[in-house]
Amino acid sequence: MIRYALVCDGSHEFEAWFSNSAAFDEQNQRDLVECPQCGSTGVRKAVMSPAVATSRKREATPESKLKAMAAQVKAHIRSNYDYVGGDFAAEARAIHAGDKPERLIYGETSPAEGEALRDEGVPVAPLPDALAPTPPKKAN
Numbered sequence: 412m413i414r415y416a417l418v419c420d421g422s423h424e425f426e427a428w429f430s431n432s433a434a435f436d437e438q439n440q441r442d443l444v445e446c447p448q449c450g451s452t453g454v455r456k457a458v459m460s461p462a463v464a465t466s467r468k469r470e471a472t473p474e475s476k477l478k479a480m481a482a483q484v485k486a487h488i489r490s491n492y493d494y495v496g497g498d499f500a501a502e503a504r505a506i507h508a509g510d511k512p513e514r515l516i517y518g519e520t521s522p523a524e525g526e527a528l529r530d531e532g533v534p535v536a537p538l539p540d541a542l543a544p545t546p547p548k549k550a551n
């Protein structure tokens with residue numbers, strides 16, 4: 412088995428396993444290799460950056476440091492914040508007004524609603540996609 416770092420024509424990066432390099436070429440030619448994010452079959456092998464031969468320990472690139480940081484932020488939010496989904500605005504207001512006990516929450520709201528909350532003095536901040544944790548699966 413061989414693992415390839417792949418990239419689609421929409422610049423999504425992903426990895427896939429093939430039995431050998433010929434298998435990848437063949438499957439890709441027959442449009443059987445699909446981007447898991449957008450379903451594009453315009454897939455090619457990603458260009459790998461060469462390992463630095465001079466230093467024994469490979470330096471973490473700013474990119475990978477950023478990714479590691481983002482993962483930490485996501486994990487932190489997931490374990491310390493309660494997910495309230497679409498009730499975010501209502502929950503944030505209730506907590507701010509003292510109607511509900513203070514706690515850390517995250518969830519979804521519209522940009523306009525987020526703006527309104529900030530105007531009301533409710534301390535909220537939008538999370539960039541890269542830092543937003545995947546919401547926990549709904550328990551039902």
Ligand SMILES: [Zn+2]
Pocket residue numbers: 419420421422423446447448449450451
């Ligand atoms: Zn894609």
